[in-house]
Amino acid sequence: MSPRLEAAPPVGRHALSRRAIFKGSALLGGGLVLGALMPRVTKTWAQAAGTPPPIEPPSAFLRIDEDGLVTMIIPSTEMGQGIYTAEAALLAEELDVGLERVSLVAAPPDEKLYANALIGMQMTGGSTSIRAWFLPLRRTGAAARQMLIEAAAGSWGVPPGECITSNGSVSHAASGRMAGYGELAAAAMALPVPSAITLKATDQFRLIGKSLKRLDTPDKVRGKTVYGIDVRLPGMKIGTVASCPVFGGKLKSVDEAAALAVPGVSHVLKLDDAVAVVGDHMWAAIQGMQAAAPVWDGGAFKDMSMEVLVGSMAKAAQSDGLVAHDQNDAPGAYGKAATKLEATYQLPFLSHAPMEPINCTVQVKDGVCDVWVGTQVPTRARMLAAKGAGLAEDKVTIHNYLIGGGFGRRLEAEYVGQTAAFARQVDFPIKLVWSREQDIQHDTYRPYYYDQLRAGLDGQGRIVSWQHKVTGASVYNSYMGGWPADKVDPDAVEGAVETPYAFPAQRVDYVRWDPAPMPISWWRGVGPAHNVFVVESFMDELAHAAKQDPVAFRLPLLEKDPRAKAVLQLLADKSGWSSAAPAGVGRGLSLQLAFGSYVGLVIEASVGEGGLIRVHKATMAIDCGFVVNPDTVRAQMEGGLIFGLTAAMYGQITIEGGRVQQNNFNDYRMMRIDEAPVIDIHVVASEAEPGGIGETGTTAAFPALANAVFAATGKRLRKLPLSPVDLGAA
Amino acid sequence: MTALKINGEVQQVDAPDDMPLLWVLRDVLGMTGSKFGCGIAQCGACTVHLDGQAIRSCVTPLAMAAEGEITTIEKIGDTPVGQRVQAAWLDLEVVQCGYCQSGQIMSAVALLAANPNPSDADIDAGMAGNICRCGTYPRIRAAIKKAATL
Ligand code: FES
């Protein structure tokens, strides 16, 4: 670590200096090997529990100072999802301390210590944090507690088995002795890490399973939290960036003299495809960029339009592609079906538009590079910063900050590399803040998808064949820097292959079609946000074709999955599904198994004049297994749902002249408070392994709303966003 | 030099008259509680009070801001309404990433100061200028109602 410059302030009630936390530690080293690592769940928690990993030295996650104050090194990045509080609770539960004695800091880049076991790299994403860390953090806390007991027992000359712990101290009843963790910490940390530990039974939990107050929110309501964009350093200058608006294009020229004539502007920095104007403050930078009026050479993509892009996808969709799943000859069963249905669904490119625009602060000086940034991927950020700065990775220090919204955007770190490439041209720290326009026009987009569905029903209206062909980009290919052309991208078909339903015959195909050089990436809900919309919309179409109620139509297909069935039944009950909807209001349903959690959603919506959709109410039933913080689960369901509804109603990025047409929140619309529905959430009590929740609400929103619009109007919209034009037109 | 009255103190600022107040606060005075979200009065992340009215500091020139008294998130907790709003926000755990919340709280305080018992429609009207990408709207609504009773 390089403690000579400022670091992100810790979260919580007290603060050790960062220097104290990481002093002398060998936390550096270990590189990110792209290609060998999968940003996707590879093991479930139960599987991981079957072969428990060795217990890491607790010092990787815990520091206890002499006063008994505990600093926790939190492996997942806090971006609003409440993970700091949840992971602190996992450690504190088994360590047996109260959260009032705890402060939290972000883990530094270190794949060996902080890789998410379900993903295989140090990453916060894919709704995996609780699933990945539920056991390891508890085991760490328990190991530390055991070491503290051993230390106390050793100094008192009593059997460890007779000692107990309680809120930060060890005591021995028979001798009446007691010592705080602070007094014991030094001796405890010198002991060997135990090879076996005992975890608490769930009925002994004091913290896990409770709606604990979040540790990060008191500072946030007072404007005191420092996000990456708030970093201020001695000698720092502030700038803004413009990249070639046409993807893949280059910078031709820039009027440096005009930019430098703007008061406060000090530097104009150039890369092949981007320019940064830097000065005393953002206002100088913005005006300087206007004056600089960069001229671009658009290159090969410069005449690209939506029409050409989608036309080319539709053509690609006619090819055979790769077989992702093939069970019981679905095409054959389709041929013999009594009723046949076919439909094509289309989903747009989407931008993330996190509330905190993309920003990064870098200093490259004396052969070392310091980066201040909020990132979901510290090791990837370090690798790209090293590349940008032209230095070895061990010369780069990442100071990670709380994030003002990620949604997948901060799984990418290309802007870190770009900032470093600018910063190496000067010797002072530069903070580059993107305008919202730059943020929306140079995002890494959720890909466009073009999906063809085909299903057959028998004489009783039962599904006998289900076929789904996905055509779209490979996010794996883009994220990993390569994915074999003859291999199905697991993300592209996630939620298409594994549905909650036992189809008698099912086939899923995948045609890869990449929009390069347009950048694409993960977006909240990832594969399921695309496939659950398609599957659940088409299920609704089939239910209507079979003249059956959408709940009744699904139930027989859930016989083998009691949790799915229970969620659907709870949902039907709580949403008043069998009662008549209010006049003019349609009810739409969706059901999903995604991220290890079952979610059912009923949306009530109406369509007014001009095809304007109004969402009145949302009822959700969720079984996400064992719940660590019930209030956080609800908050994620609410927020995820609104994120999804926003995209379902308004979200689309379109290309014309090779560039993104949208600019800012005026034309990339967000749902606002006056449009947000009442949300009613029902969580199933469960001891099953924890499931993910951060993305589930988003995924559920699209089909439930589309199905509600159909129920209200009789119009089936197979293209997102649900357009008032399509609805008003007939 | 422009004299700016911020949170009860006068600060001398060396910046052009047309510079938006947001950048004066963040980049000149180092008060980073007010946030940049859009720069075009669309999102409300930059909301501060000018003589008690919620304004978008990203489109308010320094010269105009200097004509009144500015209050920001850093000191809104010193006012009785601000204190109640922050308490209600924490009580109901409104906040997710928190990036929009300075602006949400400044808008909510202005709303409650003018209208101590806002209806749902009043909340819609007073808060629709503030985007929350994390979707905390249901809790913002509940917290405003709660703050009204504290
Ligand atoms: S930054 Fe001022 S309204 Fe968005």
Ligand code: FES
């Ligand atoms: S809490 Fe994240 S944008 Fe509102």
